[in-house]
Amino acid sequence: MGTTATVLVGLVILVGIIGAVVQVYPSGPFVGGAILVWAIAWNTPAAWTVFAVSALVLMAALVAKYLIPGRRLARSGIPNSTLLWGLAAAVVGFFVVPVVGFVIGLVLGIYLAELARLQSHQAAWPATVVALRAVGLSVVIELVAALAATGAWVVGLFLV
Template identity: 55%
Template sequence: MGAAGEVLVGVVVLVGLFGVVVQVLPGGLLVAGAVVVWGVVTGGAAGWTVVTVAVLATVLAGVGKYLLAGRHLQRKGVPGSTLVWGGLLGVVGFFVIPVVGLVVGFVVGTYAAEWVRLRAHDPAWKATVAALQATGVTILVELAGALVCTGAWVVGLAVT
């Protein structure tokens, strides 16, 4: 792959890393996709090793983030239906309030669902905080996977 292609892959990787943190783009998949394209085009032992590492890191992060977040929410007693309502209001908020609507909608939806279920402020707020913590866990795990992909790509660049 030429220098222009490698720069393009680097730009997509940076956009993907940004997408992991901001959660507007499918960041982990963007990073993995760009690195896999680089590895396939580059070929050879280095290219295919990078592809393998990128795919494994992305799959493990994808599975791990849901397992860890689910375990956290289960320990805190937050039902899945609450997250569905939080997610739905997050989507509505995304379109109603520019920039911060997704987060605002998720918090309001999660709190409202728990308040309706429990009819008390304190447990509803604790469930909302637990949902936000679980969201943070998913972001960190996905970021770790994307950074492993990025690291494999950088090593692959240095080797080739």
């Protein structure tokens, strides 16, 4: 595998890491897919080991990013529909207000869903904060997994 191809794989991995931060697209397929292409190109035991480790990390994160925040929301009594409303408002916000609209829409959508459910600002705002923390935890889990898989790939560059 040449230098140009390795740089292209690295760029796709970088796109995946950015996806973990901005949450507009999932990072796992980009990072895992790029490492898979790299492993196929090198076709060595070290390359396949790096891919296997990366794939396991990314799959574990895929499960964890839903289970862990979901448990926190369930303990707080916040329904999943609140996050769905927040996500829907985030998508609308993304198109209405470029760059920051996704975040504004997410916060506003979650708050309005909780306001409708709880019927008071005093109860809705703390619930919104709990829901946003759960979303933040999900982002952190996905980012850490993308960075761990990237770290395995960087180590693999020296092993093949």
